[in-house]
Amino acid sequence: MAILPRRLADDVMDSAKRVAGRIAIAALVCFGALGVASAQQPPVHFWHPAGLPPGAIGGQQLLRGGPLPGFFQPVEITAPPGVMISLAEEGRFNDPQPAPLRAGLLVGQVYRLCAFNLPFQPGVEVFPTIEVIDRLYAPRGLETRFPVHIDIPREDLEMAAQGKFVTRVVYVENPGAALPTQGTATEQSWFDVTPGMDPLAVADTLGRPIAIVRLGGRVPDHNVGPDMSFLFGCPPVLKLPPRPAVPAPQAPPKEQAQPGNSPAEAAPTAPPAKSRSEGVPR
């Protein structure tokens, strides 16, 4: 009589082993397929909408790997003549400087700026933010000569002062799809998208998004002063000198470049800016 329950128990254990084996095989297949599916990513740069809070897209970009953490991407911030810009450092805004302002910003961090002395709007201050979400891979020695050009035009400053929220996604233009328009070093052409569209997705179709500029929205409490949450923690800034009037000596080695043949070497100053309407593809 003792043999019967033992056989019954063996049968139960055999069936349990079969079930366990099938579960293990199913898990292998599921996780294998999941790994293959996760490896197949679409050939775009960002999958996140631009409407995320400042810092979210850059943080996600850092998680994707690559030589981005700790890199100070040189940027050049241009604004209308007369506008003073100051960057937030160590809990306060530093000494204002006239545009253009050059600085090295960390990729993935959010920097708060203060722009004032706006044309025809005395006393008005605008606090834009800059979030660098990617970097350039310039040849050695040319990092500061080719900074990311971030233009804050007068129109955007006026709209931000009126209470509107302006989002500008700066991208590196794809040369194969570039429009044959004359660009300038001081002004930047842009496309306008409707509020229902995602500017980051649009910029991704035109090139490689590299920075997000947000204007409008919050203003600090003038009685208390800007707090650290308003300044996004004041990430470190690498101060860069203004654009030199003479070519930098480290830029090209002698055997590679021919300074005499390049007018840019002799006169690196930017050409005279043309009207905005010529460069803006509408």
Added chain:
Amino acid sequence: MKRTIAFTGRAGNPSYGTDERLPRLWRFALVAICTLILCSCRGPEDARRIASSASPSPALPQQASTGVVPAAAWEPSTQPPAGPPGWESGVPLPYQPTGPWSPPGIARPWPQDEYLADGGDQGIPVAVTAGRQVRGLEMEDTVAHFDTRDGQTHVEPSNQVSLYSPRFRAVRQVVGASENDQRIASSGVNLPVRLAATGDAAIPGSTKQNLQTVRQIGQKSITIARSRQGDGALSSAIGPLGFQNQFKPYENVAVIRTGQFEASELAWLARGTTAAITWTSDQAVQIMLDRQTASAVVGDLKVDTLYSVDEPPAHPKLRVIKVASTPFAEVGDTVDFTIRFDNVGNQVIGNVVILDSLSTRLEFVEKSAQCSLPAAFSTPQNEGGSVVLRCEIAQPIEPGKGGILRFTCRVR
């Protein structure tokens, strides 16, 4: 022992403690699942490891303006990477300023968007039709086509030149404060209505209506009856009753009959499989050999001296080399391009035409093209809105001869 009892849930029954295969299997399954989960998690990769292990990318010319990347530029350096001025003042830069790195999902070479390419024959190969029409000339292509003495037309592309010149654009979105307003419309109106007057409607108690017969409807009897009658014959088809209840001699093994293999029938089964192979081999092509051997023919005639005149084969070849004056340029800079073309073949070539379809970011400076040989220039527009510099050499080019074409472009 405790684990087994706890797993089976039958404490006190020592007979289940002897079989430990089941918990071991569970442990193996759990280890495998956890390993897969950990392997599927992706974290940030080490930039230095990637930069040092990946192969060099040809799309990042750093020194040579001809697009050739020197090997020394990609070798891992023991020196700390150069950074922007001022970084030595204490701010560590754990990055490689340049390197063969590309984000996941993006094909190399990368980043192409920071370089202006000009030259070569990308995409569809350029061809010249019989009507002297050039097909396949895309933007950034630089080719030369020429005619040979036998009437053929050849196309030779140049090398590609890359200039570091990123250009930035922006996409702007303006959202007003009214975007967050939500207007709620009224869904209805509640208006109480009072009765102004009351009225009673009296329902009639009964109605009576006499209807007369309009017409008479009668039923008509059947006049014709049709019957369906068969021919009286009866047929029946009887199908097969079933499968023949006997196995053939070679099938009479347990693995065929019941599906269970018995070791005692291994010899029978081997013979059956051998027979199957034999029967299959019988279906192959059989080769029959007769006993006759082929006869050999041997000759003793030989040529004493052979005279021949070799004419070198026609080998028309035009070498086209393109260089730029600078490996990088900012917006608004001017760049000089030089194209060196040489007849490296062994025959005269004529109707040499050099075509350079400029990128949309390169603006051709008018009247800047010059050639060391007599040539005619024209600048028709290409598909991207830029121009195609067309240089038609007036004279044939002898073998070993060549010339230089030079022009200037402004970076847009």
